[in-house]
Amino acid sequence: MTQTVPDLSGKTALVTGASRGIGRAIALALAKAGAHVLALARTVGGLEELDDEIKAAGGSASLIPLDLSDPAAIERLGPALSTRFAKLDIFVANAGVLGELAPLPDIYDEIWTRTINLNVTANWRLIKTLDPLLRASGAARAVFLTSRVGGEEPRAYWGVYAVSKAALEMLATTYALESKLTGIRVAILDPGAMRTKMREKAMPGEDPSTLPDPSEIAPVLYATVSPDYDGTAERFVFREWREKGLA
Numbered sequence: 062m063t064q065t066v067p068d069l070s071g072k073t074a075l076v077t078g079a080s081r082g083i084g085r086a087i088a089l090a091l092a093k094a095g096a097h098v099l100a101l102a103r104t105v106g107g108l109e110e111l112d113d114e115i116k117a118a119g120g121s122a123s124l125i126p127l128d129l130s131d132p133a134a135i136e137r138l139g140p141a142l143s144t145r146f147a148k149l150d151i152f153v154a155n156a157g158v159l160g161e162l163a164p165l166p167d168i169y170d171e172i173w174t175r176t177i178n179l180n181v182t183a184n185w186r187l188i189k190t191l192d193p194l195l196r197a198s199g200a201a202r203a204v205f206l207t208s209r210v211g212g213e214e215p216r217a218y219w220g221v222y223a224v225s226k227a228a229l230e231m232l233a234t235t236y237a238l239e240s241k242l243t244g245i246r247v248a249i250l251d252p253g254a255m256r257t258k259m260r261e262k263a264m265p266g267e268d269p270s271t272l273p274d275p276s277e278i279a280p281v282l283y284a285t286v287s288p289d290y291d292g293t294a295e296r297f298v299f300r301e302w303r304e305k306g307l308a
Contacts, residue, residue, distance in 0.1 A: 152201065157180045
């Protein structure tokens with residue numbers, strides 16, 4: 062299909078989990094559309110490789126090596142960004158972990174806690190620290206990455222991941238309702254099964270060549286950050302877009 066790329070010139074976009082997989086693809090797509098990308102991840106090497114790709118594509122980025130399991134580091138993020146940027150126009154909450162695929166009674170306490178902390182609590186902390194910058198935009202877009210097993214289809218053995226994504230969707234929806242008068246619009250994006258390390262970990266026997274490349278998510282992503290989007294935590298499902306020939 063012919064992909065309509067929006068003009069995001071002059072906009073600043075923060076993407077978490079930007080060093081690989083879907084986050085990397087999202088960061089590249091936003092940079093190619095003209096946004097200055099704030100790429101956040103733990104892996105410095107991956108961020109540097111992303112920076113090279115963005116520059117090669119004619120875009121620009123700032124790298125933020127940060128561990129989202131560190132509450133104090135998240136709390137410092139917003140104030141630190143405000144010294145360099147007057148506003149934040151796009152926030153994509155992509156970072157997340159799979160946890161453990163196991164029966165609920167068999168999940169280790171530390172894995173449950175870490176998965177909920179990274180997939181839910183860290184995003185609540187990010188909302189807290191970034192909200193002033195998002196409000197300053199006047200028309201910010203916040204996008205939260207989810208999963209079918211969290212919002213649509215409960216599945217045995219996916220317990221902690223599914224629970225975390227269901228909670229994340231409620232977090233995003235609540236923020237959308239609370240922020241409606243500020244110009245912030247929230248979207249929930251379900252990429253489905255894609256050719257990523259997380260998918261490989263979850264389904265080790267699957268042929269990755271049968272899955273879409275993360276870069277194919279761009280048309281759906283662009284719809285979530287478009288000035289025309291005026292929904293309240295509307296759910297954008299890549300699978301449905303693809304079936305309609307839109308992605």
